[in-house]
Amino acid sequence: MSLSPKELEYLAECEPVQIVSNFHMKKMSLISGDIGPLRPGIPCQVPLWMAVNLSRSAKCKIIPPDWMNVDVLQRIKHEEKNSPLFTHMPAEHYMAIGKLLFQACPGEIKDCDEVKTLMKDIWDTRYAKLRRSVKLFLSQEELPLFAQVDHLTMMEMCQIRPFLTHSLEQIYRLKKTASLAQAANEESQNMSTTMSSSIGHSQSQQSQSQR
């Protein structure tokens, strides 16, 4: 099981974002916390879903997050390219936030197209790195016990999950059964010489190893 990009987009909509509204609103108490109060001209933090909705009906201006500008993204891209490991991303859901904001308020983001391209570049770099490390992970003779996956965002993990977890699980299953069968065979060989009272035990092991 793995989350789909759509479900991740839903999660990303809970991320806070700054807006400047052009109307008055009293404090609103929701299950996830209080929102507002909103006053015209004063920046306020609201969840992304609300910001997108308000800006669609032209009731607010969204202030894009600090990292959504060419300088910062260029630096991140550079770091990502030069580092063998994954680097820290400014936002857990950077792809989804980017996608929502590009659609909701392309005018508010400076150099929108360039920002878009840079974010896609960063994603591609990270994705290529991810695939490379998965291949490396599978290349090792003895499967290692750990892999360093710091700073992976949810979207990246969910992308690789069906392949990586299923693969490792099947390899593990085959290995386990092979060693179980070996143990059972050895035991049955011992048994034929000593005729010990472990028949039931060895049989139960064999039937286990068939599964």
Added chain:
Amino acid sequence: MDLGDSFNPNYFSLPDILASHVRVPCKTEVPLMHFGFLDPALASEDLPANISTELPLWAAQVMSKANRKYVTAELPKLYKESYRDALKADPGVVDLNKMSPNFYQSGLHLSTLNHREAEEVGAILPTVLQVRLRSMADSFLYETKLKTADDENGVSGLKESHMDALEHKIFEDSKKSYKSLLSWLEKPATT
């Protein structure tokens, strides 16, 4: 969205039942009463000793046990040493689907057979799967055609028609997740 569960057979799992129907060459050790139908050429009701015949794997498994030995089981041709050597040499190019559509699962069952080489069959399975999955690792990125032998690293990709059922399942699940990402990136946001 369901991206599928990993394959983990239970008692009623159909792929597992199919996998245990592989034919195993056997030789009878004792006369088998009422088993003459296995060899119509004999035209007798009972099957005499020392006759070569074929039994499904699930039957061969119980009938060839060391303490109740009715038949001597041989490995099916595809799991014999020469084929195993070919698999060891280059697992990536072998057409497993043609050899045995449930190669790994049948192999697992075979590894519990009372046969001197059974352990070795079980032992090569994880290695073969690991190497083949590695060449599959980026195949699923190409929706229509898979990577060919002449890609960047010279590592031969895995052909979809060469995958056995287990590999195919992993392949399909991986492809699905990649496709869902592509369609999400293209589509405008829902809110």
